[in-house]
Amino acid sequence: MKKLILFLLIVSPIMMFGQSKTIADFTKKAGGSQYFAYQSMLRMLNVDQNPDFNYLIKDLEYLKVVAHKESQEIGKQSLSMLDRELSREGFEMIMSIDNIDYKLHVFESSSNGKKTTWLATCYAEDYIGVIEMVGSLNAKYLNAISSLDIDKIFKSMDFGEITEDWD
Amino acid sequence: MKIKLFILTILTCSATIMLAQQSAMDTYFSDLYEDDRFTQVSVSSKMFGLFVNFEMDDPAEQELVETISKLKGLKVLAADSINNAAQMFRKLKSAPMANMDQLMSVQGADGNFEFFITESNGIISELVMIGNESHSLFILSLLGDIDLKQISQLSERMNINGFEHFKNVNK
Numbered sequence: 001m002k003k004l005i006l007f008l009l010i011v012s013p014i015m016m017f018g019q020s021k022t023i024a025d026f027t028k029k030a031g032g033s034q035y036f037a038y039q040s041m042l043r044m045l046n047v048d049q050n051p052d053f054n055y056l057i058k059d060l061e062y063l064k065v066v067a068h069k070e071s072q073e074i075g076k077q078s079l080s081m082l083d084r085e086l087s088r089e090g091f092e093m094i095m096s097i098d099n100i101d102y103k104l105h106v107f108e109s110s111s112n113g114k115k116t117t118w119l120a121t122c123y124a125e126d127y128i129g130v131i132e133m134v135g136s137l138n139a140k141y142l143n144a145i146s147s148l149d150i151d152k153i154f155k156s157m158d159f160g161e162i163t164e165d166w167d
Numbered sequence: 168m169k170i171k172l173f174i175l176t177i178l179t180c181s182a183t184i185m186l187a188q189q190s191a192m193d194t195y196f197s198d199l200y201e202d203d204r205f206t207q208v209s210v211s212s213k214m215f216g217l218f219v220n221f222e223m224d225d226p227a228e229q230e231l232v233e234t235i236s237k238l239k240g241l242k243v244l245a246a247d248s249i250n251n252a253a254q255m256f257r258k259l260k261s262a263p264m265a266n267m268d269q270l271m272s273v274q275g276a277d278g279n280f281e282f283f284i285t286e287s288n289g290i291i292s293e294l295v296m297i298g299n300e301s302h303s304l305f306i307l308s309l310l311g312d313i314d315l316k317q318i319s320q321l322s323e324r325m326n327i328n329g330f331e332h333f334k335n336v337n338k
Contacts, residue, residue, distance in 0.1 A: 092211070092213055093211065094210070094211045094213045094214035094217075095208075095209065095210045095211065095214050096207070096208070096209045097206065097207070097208050098206065098207045098208075099206040099207075100203040100204075106214075108213065108214075108217075139218075139221045139223075139232075140221070140222065140223055140224065
């Protein structure tokens with residue numbers, strides 16, 4: 001009985017975490033740049049201390065960005081494989097943008113009582129990447145996303161500065 | 168024999184239902200999916216359904232959110248460097264589309280637009296817009312249970328080139 005309780009205590013936080021196995025495998029294999037931020041860290045990236053930004057991320061558990069350099073051909077194949085694995089895992093593609101130069105696919109999973117997990121797989125400019133977000137954003141404050149210092153995230157991932165704005 | 172007939176009926180019905188759920192984009196313009204000059208955008212009903220729980224302070228924004236939550240899908244094919252865009256536009260707009268009626272045709276300085284709908288009892292289940300401006304060409308398919316008033320409201324708030332022509336549709 002003690003063993004069972006111990007097992008449940010260990011396993012339940014992992015289950016609640018909602019992390020995708022496909023993404024965990026991708027992270028291990030990728031060996032590229034990673035950025036992982038919990039809510040407290042994200043609040044520090046609130047570049048203009050916008051109070052709405054804190055409301056926006058109130059129910060967000062964490063945000064993870066993984067990316068590595070990949071040639072266009074292999075990158076697009078890897079992206080297709082990732083998408084197939086995510087579908088097998090029960091994720092549903094809810095949005096896609098496909099172009100000869102870039103691809104962005106957004107997935108969602110809220111099954112089995114787990115927290116909602118949002119995933120975006122993308123390929124652009126010789127980089128394949130995944131963004132994983134567990135929890136939810138408060139849409140009422142979506143405009144406050146512009147307060148996120150995305151440049152700081154990319155700098156910490158050794159991508160240098162990005163030149164395009166979020167909007 | 169009766170069982171065979173029953174199975175055949177079920178198969179025929181399900182094929183009809185599946186066809187009915189396909190967008191005009193899939194049925195009539197799927198060839199363009201292979202054309203890498205086009206950017207493809209697809210938004211599923213689940214994505215729109217997520218808007219159901221959104222609560223906005225501004226009643227106008229809340230109305231927009233409710234309108235969006237009733238949409239069942241969006242598909243866009245867009246290209247901005249097509250040499251024979253005008254020729255392709257003429258070909259696309261005259262493509263025979265069963266069950267779709269032409270709603271509106273706009274020829275203006277900001278481009279040419281053709282609008283088609285699938286409609287029953289005043290409710291539009293699909294809206295297709297085909298547009299052309301200079302070397303740009305785009306096709307948009309919007310699925311959902313939308314009435315003309317809602318389309319008009321959407322047109323005022325959605326920043327989609329060509330949708331502004333809907334603001335007079337209810338007048």
